[in-house]
Amino acid sequence: MKSLPYFFFISVVLLISFTGCKQNATLTNEPKSASFYPSSKPFARWFWFATEIKKPDIKYQLDWAKQNNFGGLEVVWVYPLYRYQAWFARDYNRYYPKDTTAQKWLSPEWSDVVNYTKSYSDSIGLSIDFGFGSAWPAAGSNIGREHASQIYGDTVFRQKLTFAWTWPEIQLVVNHLDSNAFHRFAEPIAPALEQALKGSKSALFMDSWEIKLNAKNKIWTPGFEDAFKKNFGYDVIPYMEAGIDSFPDVRYDYMLQLDEYVTDGFYKPLVKKCREMGAWSRVQCLAAPTDVMTTYGMVDIPETECMLNNPRFARIVSSSACLASRRMVSSETFTCMYGFPGTYLRKEQTADLKMVADAMFAQGVNHHIYIGMPYNPQGSDTIEFFTTCYFGPNGSLTPELPAFNAYVEKVAGILQKGRTYSDVAVYIPHEDAVMKGALPPERQRVWVWGEYEMRYVYPAAELEGYHPLWVNRHFLEQADFQNGKLVVGDAQFSALYIDAEYMDARALNRVLELAKKGLPVCLKRSPKEPGKVKAENYASILNELTSLKNVSEDFKQVVNHPPFISGDRIPEYWCRVEKDGTHYLFLAQGHSKDLKYPVYSGQSYMYQSDFKELTLNVNGKAIKQNFEFKPYQSLMLKISPNGEVEFMDITFIPRHPIIRARVKQKMYF
Numbered sequence: 001m002k003s004l005p006y007f008f009f010i011s012v013v014l015l016i017s018f019t020g021c022k023q024n025a026t027l028t029n030e031p032k033s034a035s036f037y038p039s040s041k042p043f044a045r046w047f048w049f050a051t052e053i054k055k056p057d058i059k060y061q062l063d064w065a066k067q068n069n070f071g072g073l074e075v076v077w078v079y080p081l082y083r084y085q086a087w088f089a090r091d092y093n094r095y096y097p098k099d100t101t102a103q104k105w106l107s108p109e110w111s112d113v114v115n116y117t118k119s120y121s122d123s124i125g126l127s128i129d130f131g132f133g134s135a136w137p138a139a140g141s142n143i144g145r146e147h148a149s150q151i152y153g154d155t156v157f158r159q160k161l162t163f164a165w166t167w168p169e170i171q172l173v174v175n176h177l178d179s180n181a182f183h184r185f186a187e188p189i190a191p192a193l194e195q196a197l198k199g200s201k202s203a204l205f206m207d208s209w210e211i212k213l214n215a216k217n218k219i220w221t222p223g224f225e226d227a228f229k230k231n232f233g234y235d236v237i238p239y240m241e242a243g244i245d246s247f248p249d250v251r252y253d254y255m256l257q258l259d260e261y262v263t264d265g266f267y268k269p270l271v272k273k274c275r276e277m278g279a280w281s282r283v284q285c286l287a288a289p290t291d292v293m294t295t296y297g298m299v300d301i302p303e304t305e306c307m308l309n310n311p312r313f314a315r316i317v318s319s320s321a322c323l324a325s326r327r328m329v330s331s332e333t334f335t336c337m338y339g340f341p342g343t344y345l346r347k348e349q350t351a352d353l354k355m356v357a358d359a360m361f362a363q364g365v366n367h368h369i370y371i372g373m374p375y376n377p378q379g380s381d382t383i384e385f386f387t388t389c390y391f392g393p394n395g396s397l398t399p400e401l402p403a404f405n406a407y408v409e410k411v412a413g414i415l416q417k418g419r420t421y422s423d424v425a426v427y428i429p430h431e432d433a434v435m436k437g438a439l440p441p442e443r444q445r446v447w448v449w450g451e452y453e454m455r456y457v458y459p460a461a462e463l464e465g466y467h468p469l470w471v472n473r474h475f476l477e478q479a480d481f482q483n484g485k486l487v488v489g490d491a492q493f494s495a496l497y498i499d500a501e502y503m504d505a506r507a508l509n510r511v512l513e514l515a516k517k518g519l520p521v522c523l524k525r526s527p528k529e530p531g532k533v534k535a536e537n538y539a540s541i542l543n544e545l546t547s548l549k550n551v552s553e554d555f556k557q558v559v560n561h562p563p564f565i566s567g568d569r570i571p572e573y574w575c576r577v578e579k580d581g582t583h584y585l586f587l588a589q590g591h592s593k594d595l596k597y598p599v600y601s602g603q604s605y606m607y608q609s610d611f612k613e614l615t616l617n618v619n620g621k622a623i624k625q626n627f628e629f630k631p632y633q634s635l636m637l638k639i640s641p642n643g644e645v646e647f648m649d650i651t652f653i654p655r656h657p658i659i660r661a662r663v664k665q666k667m668y669f
Helices: 006-012 055-067 081-089 108-124 179-186 189-193 222-233 237-242 248-276 292-296 311-323 350-361 397-414 430-437 461-466 473-478 505-516 538-547 656-663
Strands: 043-049 071-076 125-129 171-173 203-206 280-283 299-305 332-333 367-374 423-428 469-470 480-482 485-488 489-491 495-498 522-523 566-568 574-575 583-587 610-618 622-627 635-639 645-646
Touching: 006 125, 055 071, 055 108, 071 108, 108 189, 108 485, 179 189, 189 299, 203 248, 222 248, 222 635, 248 280, 248 292, 248 430, 292 311, 292 473, 299 311, 311 350, 311 469, 350 397, 350 566, 367 397, 423 461, 423 489, 469 473, 469 489, 473 485, 473 505, 495 505, 505 538, 522 538, 538 566, 583 610, 610 635, 622 635
Parallel strands: 043 071, 043 367, 071 125, 125 203, 203 280, 280 299, 299 332, 332 367, 423 469, 423 495, 495 522
Antiparallel strands: 480 485, 485 489, 566 610, 574 583, 583 635, 610 622, 635 645
16 A cells, blocks of 8 residues: 555655555464365355254264365355255245244254254364355445445445345345444354354354445445545545546556455454454455455465466465465365356266366365255255255266365375475566556456456466466565575575566565575566656666666576476476475476366366476476376476475375276276
8 A cells, every 4th residue: 555645755756765554464473384184185155044053964974074074164154045056947936935944043943953063073173164154255234335335436236145044034235344344244144153163163154245336346334535635635436426447547546555455354353353253264265356365374274266267367366375374275276167157066976176176286275175065954965055065965076076085186186295395476567457447348257356356466487387376465565585595484486577567566676685695587678657747766776776787687697407397288287395305396297387267177187198308497406307107197296405306295196087097097098
C-alpha cells in the first residue's frame, strides 16, 4: 500500500527506509513445520448437506474413509439437497418440498453431531478439519446490511449466499473490508465449534474469494474515499463515477488501497481468530484483490486449487510458502477436473487423477484434499456433489483408492521433508497484472475475472532448469543479501530475475539496495512506474541500478552456474533439500506437464515408456542419465550429499486392464 501521504513520499522517496502497511503483514507465532497432521495421507472434503445428520451414518462414513486409506476429512456445510436438485431442474417449488429435518445451523443439536464427529475420528486416528462458516464465500445469518459486501455507486447491492446450510434463509456475504464484519461473522461460529476443536488439533478452512463479477472493480466500504485521499493525495470519486477501468494508473492506486483494507479487514482477523480458537488457518487466498503472495504468506497452511485453476498457479502458493517458512502447501484437488459441473461423475479414472496429482506435486503441493465425499446415510450411495470427482463406496475409483492413496501419501510425505530447494528468484509481475485490469473474455469464467488474480502467470522458459520461485515486493523488503545469497524465509537465491513492464518505486528501490550489496540481477527490460502520482527520482533509481556491473539483461551474464536440471525435454519437477544436503527430486510424468482445465477422460493414456536424457547438477556434481518414465509413472530421486542417486519406489499402476497387464510384464510397446 502506498503509505500516507504518498504525494509527500514521492519528493523524498527512498532517502530513508520506507515503512508500508504490508511490511507487518506476516503474523507471529506461526507453525513452520510441515507436520500438521499425524500422516501425509490425503484428505477428502466431506460435504454435509442440510438434512438430519445421524451419528451411525457419521461413524459409517468415517470408518469407510479410514478403511480406504484417507488420513482425514474436511467437513463443510452446504445447502439442503432439494436446493441442489431444484437448481438443476430450474424449479424451486413444484417437485422439491423443503426438508425441515436438518439440525438448526450452529444450534446445540448441530454442535452435538459435529462434536461426535471429532471425538470418534480421534478414536480411530483420523484427522478432522472444519469449514469456517457454511459454503463460500464467508457469509452469515447474523450479517445485516451494515456488515455486508458493498460496491460503489449501488446502495442496494448486497451479495447473497443461496447455497448455505440455512437455505431457504438467505445469508449475506460479509464486507471483507471491515474487520467488524468479520468478527460479527465469526461470533456465533466460535462457541458452536468450541468442543469440536478440542482433542487433536484441527484446521479451519476458508475457501477462495468469490465476489460477484459485477463487483470486482467497484468493491467499497464507508471511509474508503477519505483513506484514499489521505494516502494518495487526490480524490478517487470522479474516477469511480467515470469508470475506474478507463484509468489504469488510478485503478492501480485503488487496488493498493483495497489490498490494505482486505488484508486488515479480513485475512489478518481470520488468521488471528483461528489461533484464538486453538486451530490452524488453512486458506485459499486465490482471487483476493491483494498482492496474493503476501496474503498467502500470512496463513498457517496456504492452499491452492485445481483443476478450476491450472496446476501451474500453485507455484505462486508454494513460493509464498517457502518465503514465509510455511512447509506445508495443501491443494483442493480434482475440483471439476473433467469440466463444470460434474462431468464424468462416477466415471473417473485413477490414471487421470494421478496425472493431475503429479502435476500438483511438481508445483510444490505436499498435502492433497480430494473433492470430494458427499454425506450419504448408511446403506445409501446416491447423493452427489456437482463440483466433485466422486469418492464413495460404489464410485468408479473405489477399488483402487487404498493403493492410490498410499501412492499420494508416500510422495506427499517425501515432499514434506526439509525445505523447498531454491536458486533463482523471479519478481512476480503483480503491477503488470493490476495495470491490465480485466482478463480477455475468452479467459474469464464465472469464478475468474481479473489479471490481478495471476492465474496465467508463469516463469520465463529460460528459467525452467533453475527451479524458479516467485518473489514480490513484500518478501524483498524482508530479504537480505548474505554470503552471496538472497535470503528470505526458507529460500536462498543466487540471483533475481525481473521481466516486468511496471514496477512500484519501492520495489525498484529495494532491488537497488540489494544489488548494491552484490545481488546479481537480470533486468530484462526497463520498467515503468505504475500509479497516478509518480516519484520524481524513479528514472535516476533505474539508471543507477542498470549501471551496476552485477545487473544485466542477459541472464547468462548474471547466473554463471549450470542449471539444477537440464535436457531437451525437462519434465515438471519439484525438489526438497534437507540440512545435510540430501535432495529429494520429484520428476513428473510427461502427461502432467502444463495441464490445462479441463482434463478429458483418458488424457493420461500412456502405452510405452518415455525416455529423457537429463543432467542434474547437485552439490557441485553433474549427474547425467537417461531416465525411463514407465507408463503412468513419475520418478522420485534421493540424491545424497556425495551425489549418489537412489530411485525411490513410488510405483502405482492405474487400473487399465490391458495397460496394467503390459506394465506388469514389462511389455510397453
